Amino acid sequence: MSGPVLYLDGVSVVFDGFRALNNLSLVVDPGELRSVIGPNGAGKTTMMDVITGKTRPTAGTVRFGDHDLTRMDEAAIANLGIGRKFQKPTVFDALTVFENLELALKAPRDPWSCLRWRLAAGARARIGAVLEEIGLAPRAGDLAGVLSHGQRQWLEIGMLLMQDPELLLVDEPVAGMTDQETEQTAALLRRIAGRRSVVVVEHDLEFVRALGQKVTVLHEGTMLSEGTIDAVQNDPRVIEVYLGR
Numbered sequence: 001m002s003g004p005v006l007y008l009d010g011v012s013v014v015f016d017g018f019r020a021l022n023n024l025s026l027v028v029d030p031g032e033l034r035s036v037i038g039p040n041g042a043g044k045t046t047m048m049d050v051i052t053g054k055t056r057p058t059a060g061t062v063r064f065g066d067h068d069l070t071r072m073d074e075a076a077i078a079n080l081g082i083g084r085k086f087q088k089p090t091v092f093d094a095l096t097v098f099e100n101l102e103l104a105l106k107a108p109r110d111p112w113s114c115l116r117w118r119l120a121a122g123a124r125a126r127i128g129a130v131l132e133e134i135g136l137a138p139r140a141g142d143l144a145g146v147l148s149h150g151q152r153q154w155l156e157i158g159m160l161l162m163q164d165p166e167l168l169l170v171d172e173p174v175a176g177m178t179d180q181e182t183e184q185t186a187a188l189l190r191r192i193a194g195r196r197s198v199v200v201v202e203h204d205l206e207f208v209r210a211l212g213q214k215v216t217v218l219h220e221g222t223m224l225s226e227g228t229i230d231a232v233q234n235d236p237r238v239i240e241v242y243l244g245r
């Protein structure tokens with residue numbers, strides 16, 4: 001893929017006359033780990049919904065590589081290789097960590113890829129690689145129900161990785177995590193980015209700092225500021241919005 005992996009140009013979303021997104025433009029390059037922050041109601045969730053096709057833009061264009069997503073439906077967009085992790089983990093408690101990953105593989109993007117995996121007996125190797133990546137290899141045989149909150153979040157990220165997405169959208173991954181789990185999550189997302197692109201919506205600014213890459217600040221449905229965490233935290237427009245001065 002040449003050019004940006006994700007490209008929003010002048011995107012607006014209007015709900016009953018209310019502009020949840022207002023002429024939002026955003027460019028994410030391949031391999032980037034982008035954080036999106038902003039006060040409640042800034043439009044972060046609506047932005048994720050527009051990228052995944054859950055909500056149609058009222059105006060503007062959304063592109064994923066060479067694909068125009070603007071009028072595509074949710075299933076077709078997921079098939080292109082965009083994975084989304086919602087805030088609450090949705091793992092299967094009564095299955096083991098390994099089985100959860102196996103199940104994610106058995107819901108393939110296309111049936112032929114599933115068949116190929118099984119024929120090549122590559123599934124176990126793929127699950128093993130993802131277990132290592134999410135740091136849960138020693139817990140492979142444990143039921144998901146006995147994992148900590150943080151470990152369940154990592155397992156769900158692993159389930160998305162089984163689908164080999166090119167772009168991963170992650171909604172508030174560290175809410176409710178311990179400090180140590182938060183640090184480990186930052187390290188995990190840094191590992192994942194590079195080969196894939198990752199967009200993280202988050203409230204925890206220390207976590208965003210640990211992610212260490214470009215930050216986009218949304219406010220009233222549009223981009224208020226963009227740059228390093230230090231640059232945006234020192235931006236007078238951002239200070240005004242967050243502190244209400």
Ligand code: ADP
Pocket residue numbers: 015016018019020038039040041042043044045046047
């Ligand atoms: P954030 O995720 O940054 O908190 P949202 O994208 O959830 O912001 O919401 C942006 C604004 O759009 C909010 O004021 C919210 O009330 C409004 N909004 C979101 N979804 C809908 C909807 N389906 N209908 C009407 N208003 C909505």
